[in-house]
């Protein structure tokens with residue numbers, strides 16, 4: 001059976017800047033996948049490309065995105081709208097910006113529900129922990145950030161999509177509200193059998209909630225696999241460095257080691273492995289040969305040395 005989402009060799013440029021440099025991702029029905037990586041690694045671009053929601057200045061240079069076998073980048077506008085409505089949901093970082101400021105919350109929900117033949121605004125709001133009496137007649141700007149994000153989640157999940165793309169949905173929220181909002185997202189998705197692609201900086205949170213992890217670096221997914229395997233026994237040196245620098249991975253009192261060096265700024269295809277300048281294990285070929293995926297244990301890694309480094313990459317547990 002085909003996976004629900006297949007991204008193959010996706011290359012996206014913004015003018016001279018290369019945001020995706022051959023990104024691959026697979027998501028099966030019902031899976032929850034955390035996509036992690038430093039700022040600028042291409043997470044948002046990958047998420048937007050899944051629904052062909054890239055900004056105008058973005059150019060897809062190569063690659064393919066398929067949702068349930070449909071070639072997203074080749075669809076005609078009407079087919080694309082149908083695909084987004086019937087199979088995809090999106091939640092973004094800034095909830096207020098994703099709601100219509102001129103329309104009361106109840107009306108926005110009714111519009112989405114109308115398309116599904118249902119009109120149960122109060123029930124939809126209750127599912128995300130909101131009281132319809134208080135919220136349905138409000139305009140978005142009258143809501144707190146946490147409430148607005150719950151409304152955005154209700155809208156994204158109203159049609160029970162097969163895939164929810166959540167781009168840092170809690171980045172603008174307080175720490176306490178953050179966990180509750182994530183609880184809502186994951187509970188609704190589990191109930192509806194919806195797959196989640198969660199783009200996040202928060203490795204420990206991803207480790208707690210996701211079945212699988214995809215690690216991005218320099219516009220590619222450099223390692224992917226079951227969360228426990230990727231984070232517990234990384235196959236790529238970058239994953240090991242990232243896991244060691246994540247706050248929850250370190251015992252209290254231990255100084256965190258940020259990944260030394262700076263992420264790459266690409267203006268074209270990386271000639272070799274983009275992590276090579278920062279990699280303690282790099283060899284000559286790493287600078288000049290692009291790594292192809294290799295299977296190590298349960299994960300796939302883009303690293304020339306992944307097989308011989310097995311067991312050598314330590315994580316501060």
Ligand SMILES: Nc1ncnc2c1ncn2[C@@H]1O[C@H](COP(=O)(O)OP(=O)(O)OP(=O)(O)O)[C@@H](O)[C@H]1O
Pocket residue numbers: 014017018019020037038039040041042043044045046055057265
């Ligand atoms: N609209 C844009 N115009 C020009 N360059 C862009 C645009 N959006 C992203 N980029 C560039 O593309 C690269 C990837 O950005 P992207 O936002 O996809 O990464 P990210 O991993 O989501 O980062 P963050 O975690 O900071 O959101 C970066 O170098 C970024 O500067």
